[in-house]
Amino acid sequence: MNFFLKKLLIVIPTLYIAWTVVFVTLNIIPGDPVNLMLGGRPASDEVRENVRKNLGLDKPVLERYGSFLVNATKGDLGKSYLTRQPVTKMIKENMMPTIELSIGGLIFGVFFGVLFGIFAGTKPNSIRDTISMIIALCGISLPSFWIGMMLIYIFGTTLGWVPIVGDGFVSLILPSISVGLFFAGGMARLTRSSLVDVLNQDYIRTARSKGISKYNIILKHSLRNAMIPPVTLLGIQFGLLITGAVITEEVFARPGLGQLLLQAILAKDIPLVQALVVYMTAVYIFLNLIVDFTYGIIDPRIRLERKN
Amino acid sequence: MEDLLKVSNLNTEFKSDYGSKPALNNISFNIKEGEVLALVGESGSGKTVTSLSIMGLLPNNASVENGEITLLSKKNKEINILNLSDEKHNEIRGNDISMVFQEPMTCLNPTMTVGEQILEVIIRHKKISKINAKKEMIGLLELVEIPDPIQRSIEYPHQLSGGMRQRIMIAIALACSPKLIIADEPTSALDVTIQAQLLELLKKLKNSIVTKTSILFITHDLGIVKELADRVIVMYQGKIVEEGNVLDVFENPKHSYTNNLIQSLPEFKIEKRKQKKIIKKETNNKNIILSIKNLYKEFPVDKGIFKQSNESVKAVQNVSLNVRQNKILGLVGESGSGKSTLGKTIIKLIEPTSGKINFKNQDISNFNRQKMQNIRQKIQMIFQDPFASLNPRKNILDTLMEPILVHKLMKKNEATEYIKQIINDVGLPIESLIRFPHEFSGGQRQRIGIARALVLKPEFIIADEPVSALDVSIQAQVLNLLETIKETYNLTMIFISHDLSVIEYFCDEVAVMYLGHIVEMAPVNELFSNPKHSYTKALLSAVPKVKAKKTNKILIKGDIPSPINPPSGCVFRTRCPNPGIECKGGDIKMGLVEVEPNHWVDQCCAKLN
Ligand SMILES: Nc1ncnc2c1ncn2[C@@H]1O[C@H](COP(=O)(O)OP(=O)(O)OP(=O)(O)O)[C@@H](O)[C@H]1O
Numbered sequence: 002m003n004f005f006l007k008k009l010l011i012v013i014p015t016l017y018i019a020w021t022v023v024f025v026t027l028n029i030i031p032g033d034p035v036n037l038m039l040g041g042r043p044a045s046d047e048v049r050e051n052v053r054k055n056l057g058l059d060k061p062v063l064e065r066y067g068s069f070l071v072n073a074t075k076g077d078l079g080k081s082y083l084t085r086q087p088v089t090k091m092i093k094e095n096m097m098p099t100i101e102l103s104i105g106g107l108i109f110g111v112f113f114g115v116l117f118g119i120f121a122g123t124k125p126n127s128i129r130d131t132i133s134m135i136i137a138l139c140g141i142s143l144p145s146f147w148i149g150m151m152l153i154y155i156f157g158t159t160l161g162w163v164p165i166v167g168d169g170f171v172s173l174i175l176p177s178i179s180v181g182l183f184f185a186g187g188m189a190r191l192t193r194s195s196l197v198d199v200l201n202q203d204y205i206r207t208a209r210s211k212g213i214s215k216y217n218i219i220l221k222h223s224l225r226n227a228m229i230p231p232v233t234l235l236g237i238q239f240g241l242l243i244t245g246a247v248i249t250e251e252v253f254a255r256p257g258l259g260q261l262l263l264q265a266i267l268a269k270d271i272p273l274v275q276a277l278v279v280y281m282t283a284v285y286i287f288l289n290l291i292v293d294f295t296y297g298i299i300d301p302r303i304r305l306e307r308k309n
Numbered sequence: 310m311e312d313l314l315k316v317s318n319l320n321t322e323f324k325s326d327y328g329s330k331p332a333l334n335n336i337s338f339n340i341k342e343g344e345v346l347a348l349v350g351e352s353g354s355g356k357t358v359t360s361l362s363i364m365g366l367l368p369n370n371a372s373v374e375n376g377e378i379t380l381l382s383k384k385n386k387e388i389n390i391l392n393l394s395d396e397k398h399n400e401i402r403g404n405d406i407s408m409v410f411q412e413p414m415t416c417l418n419p420t421m422t423v424g425e426q427i428l429e430v431i432i433r434h435k436k437i438s439k440i441n442a443k444k445e446m447i448g449l450l451e452l453v454e455i456p457d458p459i460q461r462s463i464e465y466p467h468q469l470s471g472g473m474r475q476r477i478m479i480a481i482a483l484a485c486s487p488k489l490i491i492a493d494e495p496t497s498a499l500d501v502t503i504q505a506q507l508l509e510l511l512k513k514l515k516n517s518i519v520t521k522t523s524i525l526f527i528t529h530d531l532g533i534v535k536e537l538a539d540r541v542i543v544m545y546q547g548k549i550v551e552e553g554n555v556l557d558v559f560e561n562p563k564h565s566y567t568n569n570l571i572q573s574l575p576e577f578k579i580e581k582r583k584q585k586k587i588i589k590k591e592t593n594n595k596n597i598i599l600s601i602k603n604l605y606k607e608f609p610v611d612k613g614i615f616k617q618s619n620e621s622v623k624a625v626q627n628v629s630l631n632v633r634q635n636k637i638l639g640l641v642g643e644s645g646s647g648k649s650t651l652g653k654t655i656i657k658l659i660e661p662t663s664g665k666i667n668f669k670n671q672d673i674s675n676f677n678r679q680k681m682q683n684i685r686q687k688i689q690m691i692f693q694d695p696f697a698s699l700n701p702r703k704n705i706l707d708t709l710m711e712p713i714l715v716h717k718l719m720k721k722n723e724a725t726e727y728i729k730q731i732i733n734d735v736g737l738p739i740e741s742l743i744r745f746p747h748e749f750s751g752g753q754r755q756r757i758g759i760a761r762a763l764v765l766k767p768e769f770i771i772a773d774e775p776v777s778a779l780d781v782s783i784q785a786q787v788l789n790l791l792e793t794i795k796e797t798y799n800l801t802m803i804f805i806s807h808d809l810s811v812i813e814y815f816c817d818e819v820a821v822m823y824l825g826h827i828v829e830m831a832p833v834n835e836l837f838s839n840p841k842h843s844y845t846k847a848l849l850s851a852v853p854k855v856k857a858k859k860t861n862k863i864l865i866k867g868d869i870p871s872p873i874n875p876p877s878g879c880v881f882r883t884r885c886p887n888p889g890i891e892c893k894g895g896d897i898k899m900g901l902v903e904v905e906p907n908h909w910v911d912q913c914c915a916k917l918n
């Protein structure tokens with residue numbers, strides 16, 4: 002319990018720092034938002050002043066910063082400059098496709114990553130190890146937009162196996178692969194090295210001396226111990242998962258937060274960008290919290306340490 | 310009796326990119342049913358490779374080149390182990406042959422409860438229901454004398470002490486009543502007291518349920534061989550050089566290596582030394598060079614950022630002692646008794662909590678860092694693992710030169726000559742100076758560690774387990790070196806060790822530590838011939854000795870308690886074999902009293918005996 006509380010208490014300053022960084026960077030970007038609002042049309046000073054007031058830009062920076070923090074905590078992140086809609090509502094509307102895509106990518110990445118990792122790690126320095134690791138390296142180094150485009154070209158256009166656009170589960174397959182491939186590569190490499198390490202441990206030799214089959218040695222004695230580093234990676238790379246989703250949405254022309262963010266950036270729609278980044282940092286921190294808790298489930302030593 | 314296992318002409322090789330290196334060279338031996346066969350030899354002689362060859366658990370880069378290993382299985386069939394497929398071998402492992410490994414800390418799976426790990430092997434080989442298997446598992450825990458077995462069975466390895474983990478390993482090995490148990494240095498990583506408990510358990514098991522089980526016991530400790538084994542084989546550089554009944558081999562070793570091994574045992578050297586001592590006594594000198602008064606060291610227990618705790622690890626408690634010039638004071642006790650902490654506190658690598666440290670009539674306990682610089686030059690430390698403290702990228706000359714230049718002891722060219730002389734004195738060739746730490750063996754590295762302690766011309770040396778990581782024969786060499794060095798450089802020493810026979814051989818006076826307290830202190834012969842404190846007595850009787858007569862051992866129960874909450878009153882009362890009625894109440898006060906000239910014993914125990 003103590004541990005949970007401590008972790009939650011650390012979340013607050015982290016969010017605070019992240020939000021401050023967001024506010025500061027967006028407020029020092031050159032370019033007057035009022036011009037954007039007016040769409041480049043010439044306007045009198047009076048009109049400009051009105052718009053400025055409406056947007057709350059007439060107040061001093063510190064005051065704006067203060068109210069931004071207060072409102073962010075309440076979940077009220079203002080209205081979009083462009084659409085005049087509450088940004089929270091816009092985000093909510095575009096959230097689901099991105100969540101679907103991220104989960105799809107995560108599942109693909111973890112499943113194939115761990116699979117390849119085990120495949121390679123159980124027979125280090127063999128041909129299958131080398132080939133698996135080359136594939137994993139490709140997964141890491143090939144940019145996801147390129148992979149996305151290739152997938153569309155091969156499986157969508159040329160072979161026509163899967164629809165490229167549209168709703169439903171099937172249309173999620175290719176984008177998920179393109180998001181998850183990077184992940185799968187990292188997972189595979191880490192699972193492999195961690196497994197090789199675990200398989201050299203004394204307790205594996207003990208298990209073998211008991212006559213336990215190879216299959217059970219990997220399943221019962223090795224995997225759990227080997228999964229700690231890959232789970233850590235998971236935590237660190239959530240950010241990349243989100244970034245991956247943003248780019249992939251663009252490539253596959255899928256609706257979602259990625260599209261929204263891109264539009265917002267291009268239009269210098271500061272409240273929307275702010276809100277999106279605020280949300281994403283919160284999600285990122287929250288997901289890392291979950292990863293932290295899973296350590297305890299995997300490793301009884303960590304669990305015990307936390308109890309004390 | 311029938312042969313249970315026959316090994317004939319076994320050759321095992323290690324392969325590397327540079328070619329193959331033989332590890333076993335035409336090994337042949339057999340084990341009879343119900344026999345305890347000891348396998349001794351120095352590290353690297355091939356003991357473990359032999360056992361792994363039998364188990365079929367050789368590492369990937371090793372393989373059996375030729376030879377034959379036949380086992381009489383449970384169904385009384387002769388099986389050639391080396392021809393078995395991995396699946397068939399798995400039927401035998403854990404069932405017909407099982408194994409206990411050396412490192413209790415790393416040999417159990419940290420993410421499985423110990424109960425599960427025992428259960429697993431029962432279910433693997435016996436066709437019984439899970440409920441019955443569980444009953445057997447609890448029965449096994451009782452058999453290996455684990456207290457509170459049901460509770461313990463759902464705990465994880467890191468929640469158990471080293472001794473208990475090794476009991477779990479033994480339970481796993483016994484689970485399917487195998488024909489042969491291979492035990493590879495099962496007690497080497499444990500304290501003598503815990504080792505004595507385990508040896509007692511093995512003896513009991515040998516004489517009861519597992520009468521038909523044979524044991525192949527691998528050890529470097531000849532005392533254990535004497536205590537436990539029926540027959541012994543001695544290995545040297547991958548060959549068997551001697552084989553015979555234990556008594557015959559000890560009485561009348563045929564091979565020179567065996568003879569050396571026996572002669573280098575500290576207990577054999579003690580005789581000679583005792584005579585030497587008597588001559589020396591006349592030049593006895595009473596100058597006290599180091600004096601410690603009421604020294605305490607307590608480490609605060611860290612409970613996290615939000616909790617301030619007032620608990621502490623009581624590592625050193627009210628320690629007072631004197632070291633006289635040119636003498637060696639031995640510090641002995643179980644692991645966790647506070648020996649190392651005391652050593653480090655004396656030269657203030659750790660700040661004492663309270664107390665006085667007098668070195669050459671100066672109170673150094675309040676010295677600041679600058680003032681300590683000069684003192685540190687005079688008091689040097691030697692550690693157990695010199696490799697860890699040597700910079701791997703510096704050659705030996707630079708390593709030895711550095712402290713001289715830091716302390717501005719002499720000019721560089723002068724220092725080179727001086728270092729050459731020291732390296733010669735510690736018995737290393739001059740060429741060693743341009744070599745790097747990894748190019749040396751364990752014994753040579755310790756010589757470098759000694760050289761490094763010597764370059765600053767110290768007057769006092771604190772040696773913390775300097776020979777514990779070394780083989781018996783190498784131990785003897787390094788101890789001899791330390792002795793010569795002590796004479797030539799006119800040194801005074803504190804010598805920390807958990808090994809009583811090394812202490813007896815090497816030291817002039819001995820202080821016995823338990824849970825931060827010194828419970829007894831006396832000249833070495835007096836302490837070993839006339840121990841007064843119950844802990845000292847138990848400690849002395851725990852050591853397996855080659856020359857020992859069959860005496861009843863005083864066994865210490867259980868493990869050393871936590872130094873955060875030590876027992877009140879006499880700290881030893883929870884494990885004391887025969888506590889007095891006054892002790893049990895826990896309200897007597899500890900402190901040393903002099904019962905005979907120079908023989909100090911804790912006052913509560915002194916009163917009782
Ligand atoms: N820096 C430290 N912080 C907290 N506790 C410590 C520290 N150093 C030592 N201790 C504790 O002090 C006690 C005595 O430790 P010490 O290492 O001196 O014993 P030892 O007899 O030398 O054991 P061993 O034979 O294993 O080296 C132990 O309980 C140890 O856990």
Ligand code: SF4
Binds near residue numbers: 879885
């Ligand atoms: S004082 Fe009592 S409890 Fe302590 S060692 Fe002596 S007899 Fe045992």
Ligand SMILES: [Mg+2]
Binds near residue numbers: 648649774
């Ligand atoms: Mg120590």
